[in-house]
Amino acid sequence: MYAKCGDHSMASEVFDKIRVRNVYSWNNMLSGYAKLGMGKAARKIFDKMPERDFVSWNMMVMAYVQSKRLDEAVRCYLELRRSDCGYNEYSFAGVLTVCVKLRALWLLKQLYCQAFVLGFLSNVVLSSSIMDAYAKCGEMGDGRSLFDEMK
Known part of the structure; x- marks a missing residue:
């Protein structure tokens, strides 16, 4: 408190x-x-x-x-x-913020791959956060592809 x-x-x-x-x-x-x-x-x-x-x-x-x-x-x-x-899925939150602040697309792509391999992309919050990070890094195509893959 x-x-x-x-x-x-x-x-x-x-x-x-x-x-x-x-x-x-x-x-x-x-x-x-x-x-x-x-x-x-x-x-x-x-x-x-x-x-x-x-x-x-x-x-x-x-x-x-x-x-x-x-x-x-x-x-x-x-x-x-x-x-x-x-x-867990929340382990990505802080480092996604870093990706956006540094516009570190290379790191963002690695995080996406890790989330995919671990099966965490079914978490809508994580998928949306990755999609948002792609957009903020100027990668609208990758963001849109992720959006289209989301259930």
Whole structure:
């Protein structure tokens, strides 16, 4: 609640008082820093986490995006893909934002292929986000092709 209200110091104080932390409590603190654009603080929490899941990685990618550290967001996404904790459709959200901001069509095409191979294109939100990214990168043809393939 404190993080959602923008009070990171109170959120941190409450977090520090938690005696037994689990991945859910760590992810909530990480999410708070990510949403506030506090990439360095998010990274400190991330590095201290005794256990990480794909939500942790997704939040870290978003923390880098929010703090405009786009190269680090891509590196973090690549680390996620190499990790053994898995990923889901939402793992693409942050790195799609990077594609648009950098107009990195090469990366966008790779993400599309990954989503296709993993069977994630059936997720309308992800497919629409990829289509939107194609349009914002000036690739209307690829965006239209994806639109035509959508159910």
